[in-house]
Amino acid sequence: MGRAIAGRLVAGGHNVAVWNRTPGKAGEIVSAGAMEAAGIADAATGADVVITMLANDDAVRAVALGALRSAIGGQTVYVDCSTVSPELGAELAAAFPGRYVAMPVLGSPAAVEAGTSALLAGGDTGVVDRIRPVVASLSGTARRYDTAQLAITAKLATNLLLLSEVVALAESFAVGRSGGLRDDQLRDLLGASSVLPAGLANRFEDMLTGSQDGWWATALGAKDAGLALDVAAAAQVELPAARAVRQRYEEAASSGLRDADIAAVAQLYQVGAAH
Template sequence: MTSTKEAGMDIAVLGMGRMGRALAGRLLEGGHRVAVWNRTRGKAEEIVSAGARQAQSVTDAVDGVDVVLTMLADDGAVRAVAFGELRSSIAEKSIYVDCSTVSPKLSGELAEVYLARFLALPVVGGPAAVSAGEAVLLAGGDAGVLDRLGPVISSLSDSVRIYDSAPLALSAKLATNLLLLSEVVALAESFAVGRSGGLGDAQLRDLLGTSPLVPPGLKNRFEGVLTGSPDGWWTTVLGAKDAGLAADIAREAGVELPVGTAVRKRYEVAASSGLGDADVAAVTDLYRVGRVLGHRPLST
């Protein structure tokens, strides 16, 4: 991967949440020229200090760029940007890449509007994985667009899975997310069983911390689930949203997901009971002794 500025592309990153900042930082390290925009100010200082340009609007961000990349929270946020100011201001030569976790239906609509210059590129992995170049990219769309994005893709990760369409890439992303969300709830309940039977946290850590029953992806959240730490990047609100999108895909195909529905409900309860901004690992707080029907634990 080259890092010379001359070989870099002009890229706009819209959305400065933790994932958006990680993507922008990785692209800067790859020698690209990056403009950043966020609906609310104040989230991009670190990226701007690293060399990105702070745009005042979507139109300002996408002016003259080769690639526009969005990493936004949900369908509503993507719709507002992609079918609003972006659609009216993006240049004919620019490629639009959406990395957000949205419904396959919306991703299909984006492909219909932006045609052969659109690529869905949801990301498997958190901000740390993105920053380290270790995330998995799920690319869905026109093969020619993917080829044109070679410098961007190679800057972000060497691990890319390619799908024939944007909706397929989003279905793959949501299938992956539902698995991890379910594993987090299962681990929280396993801890609850152990604690209810008298095991302490140190004993649970010793029992399950290195167990082959805990897959590698879940090990990254093991301590967070054990302690109920709110720190992280994937909030319970977003977890509930993703589980709901996964259930929607199955429902439209006539498939029932009783476990997936229960998992979504767990994150909805967590989000509505004071944990909305906490990482999905904090769902374990629902299982603390003294917690009933979404109320916080009794004081000790």
């Protein structure tokens, strides 16, 4: 996703410096016109906006509250697009007062590249206004929230919905196959259904055929479901279905599908085998 964001900004005419925690992963974006920074400080120095897209709270905290905080300029706006906990959003807002925006992304890397993703921007209105050129380059749709915590919560709510839908579709396939329906019949019955949202429709064929390709790993799906559960638990709300959904992704991740797309959760449902 980070590569898609950087590529979209390069295509929009922005001067972009990139740094990846894994050496060599930035090659495609550098070839497209970005400058590869030697490190966090090199990437942040002189920037109007610094954007991070990382896997989890620990990764964001290590980067943002480590080298980035000491390197970032006083007028630079820090934007985190990662899916993290609302608590970390509050922590970052305190660490970067008046210059932090939480901006999770709704949509696939392909949607980001096409400019059709939706952005959830949370933070002070004046700070969000300062990054308007970046927002305009990335997407025509930006929903605003008063705080980082609200934007992050909105992201977790939408992620939980899609994660649950993927498990539900996998179980629909399992019911059909258990009763003797062929895959072509399932495709005809469910594939053209008007009730399938875009995120699910995009994964339909991969789920039916057992493909593991994609961008949202099962381990990250389990993490996101867990974050959603934590939000509800803090308000003393029980989410039994969400707990079961998280368990399915944890099982997928622990069964050799850790880096496979969340569509691979369908592989847990083998007709004739108990799970």
